[in-house]
Amino acid sequence: MTIAQQDRTASAPHGFDVEVTSGLQRFSVQHGELTLTSVFQPIFSLSHMRAVGYEALLRAHDALDRAVSPLDIFGEAARLGDVLHVDRLAQTLHLENFKVLGAEREWLFLNIHPDALTDPYHAAALLANLRRLDLPPRRIVLEVLEQRAEDLERLADAVRQFRERGFLIALDDFGAGHSNVERIWQLNPDIVKLDRIMLSHAAHRADMATILPGLVALLHEAGKLVLIEGVETEHEAQMALSCNADFVQGFFFGRPNPGAVDAAHAVACIDELTERYRDQTEARERRNASRLAPYLRAFERAAERLAAGEPLDEVCWNFLALDHAARCFLLDARGKQAGRNVVLRADRAAHETRFLPLADAQGANWLRRPYFREAINAPERVHVTRPYLSINEALPCVTLSVATRVGEQTCVLCGDIDWVDEERF
Incomplete structure (x- = not known):
């Protein structure tokens, strides 16, 4: 371990452990009998042809090293009334691991429960962690999860205060659950993440394929950047490209990983996708001209x-x-x-x-x-x-x-x- 890594380990919150594998430093923390750590899924700008952010995702293993779903962890926490504690623990863990990721300008997308946004202690803890890690709020995109908030006005006020401090706000899973157009007007996010189910429907239904570009255009008219998540196939990637989405996320472009994205691979992937899109567009225009x-x-x-x-x-x-x-x-x-x-x-x-x-x-x-x-x-x-x-x-x-x-x-x-x-x- 280098001197710099030793300094980082010494300054980490109490209870956090560090391991170095293949030169990559990772923090983990115990939660009951579970070991929690972070992976990061890259978020790409199709125009810039590179990663512009990473979404932090929780990974957990039990004492026998068996994977445990984060949904199960938060489900159990909800049953015990412990959601905010687990939410805070996960965010602290993600910030520690993002700091050692080596990303110099990219955003960190942090999933956050609506109740955590309105909790003063949670806000203070988040700001304290950012100061300790020397991460400015402008590097953090707070993803407001789609769960129903008990007091929407209070949530909207909390979102406004976080934005005033420099954070960006993303509305997660738009088109599913409680994330709808009304929620956009109420929370005024900077980025809207379209739920994967919308892309899946568009990939298999002609009417939905027609609607998707119009929905992206509507969100642009409302002053929101649009991120399409869950892109898993080239066909879905082509749809994201053709509907003028700003950002994409999914297995086709990059899987969750403890380390940073391979920049050269990302450029090659998006460049090939764009060239095929151009060829398909030109062929479609020729067919349309012939038909007309x-x-x-x-x-x-x-x-x-x-x-x-x-x-x-x-x-x-x-x-x-x-x-x-x-x-x-x-x-x-x-x-x-x-x-x-x-x-x-x-x-x-x-x-x-x-x-x-x-x-x-x-x-x-x-x-x-x-x-x-x-x-x-x-x-x-x-x-x-x-x-x-x-x-x-x-x-x-x-x-x-x-x-x-x-x-x-x-x-x-x-x-x-x-x-x-x-x-x-």
């Missing part, structure tokens, strides 16, 4: 005929004859629809009867729609929206639009294409 090509040709021809004075009902037939063409409609220069939707096929009309109150769109105002604004801002050019939910049938849809002169008036011709069971742009 016949619709674009028919729509451009319809716009030419409309500008030449032919009636809407006649110019749209070639477009509407294509397999997934849904409807055509015409807007004036202020976004108001002139006339009804033009629908060619009888089966389409029959399907729309489920949404009969929406079938008559004459006089509707589509000023807010991107397809109208983009067409007006850049006339004589066909615009293509990203897939969105059509109000006509509550189905995914892509709209083509072009602003053109019809007589003395500027009009916007629009054509909808069903985008059901197709890959997103």
Whole structure:
């Protein structure tokens, strides 16, 4: 053991033991008949291509060196009314081991029970440990666990005080249990961790895969950074990348380990993932362009005929004859629809009867729609929206639009294409 390691051991809290294995120093502590120690799972920024933090996780073994689940430890502590003591013990242990991890700028993510945040003694003990270890609060991300807090206002006030001291706050397991949108407004975290169950659903269900990017965008609009946890496969990693998550955590990128992450391996892993994502994105864009090509040709021809004075009902037939063409409609220069939707096929009309109150769109105002604004801002050019939910049938849809002169008036011709069971742009 080096002199520096001896100094660290001497300054450790009473009851903590130290061992050095393969040059790596680790602290452990006894809790009843159990030996507790720490491992750290890296948290990566996909943009920076490196670890930006580590989540501290508790590991326990009994007298026969058999692993004991941390859930069992905290479950037993809850039964005995000893949760705050175990929580404090685990945090002190994690801080000791993080200090010797060698991380110079990365965050330490500490799981913390809501009741511990509101306990004055716990807060004082945490600050005292940080001072002793010379760790500034800005290096610590307090993960508020999803358990229900008895006094949410008191918890929110405690979170605010910790943030004022320089700590970052993360809301853990968003989308599970008590962690929902309301909790975000109440606690105002810096980082929101999406529960693994959301990623798992998105990996196996097309509708959830569509929702995930929108959820990340919503959290970004609310001023929150987003961490997707539980990433275990390349498919899930690609989903995290495509939905614009800020951070990722999971076995695919790095397993919990007593030591620091292999930086070179992390760069290679994320670089390969990004290259495959780029290749897949370009291939998807080529497929989409190929699929849209016949619709674009028919729509451009319809716009030419409309500008030449032919009636809407006649110019749209070639477009509407294509397999997934849904409807055509015409807007004036202020976004108001002139006339009804033009629908060619009888089966389409029959399907729309489920949404009969929406079938008559004459006089509707589509000023807010991107397809109208983009067409007006850049006339004589066909615009293509990203897939969105059509109000006509509550189905995914892509709209083509072009602003053109019809007589003395500027009009916007629009054509909808069903985008059901197709890959997103």
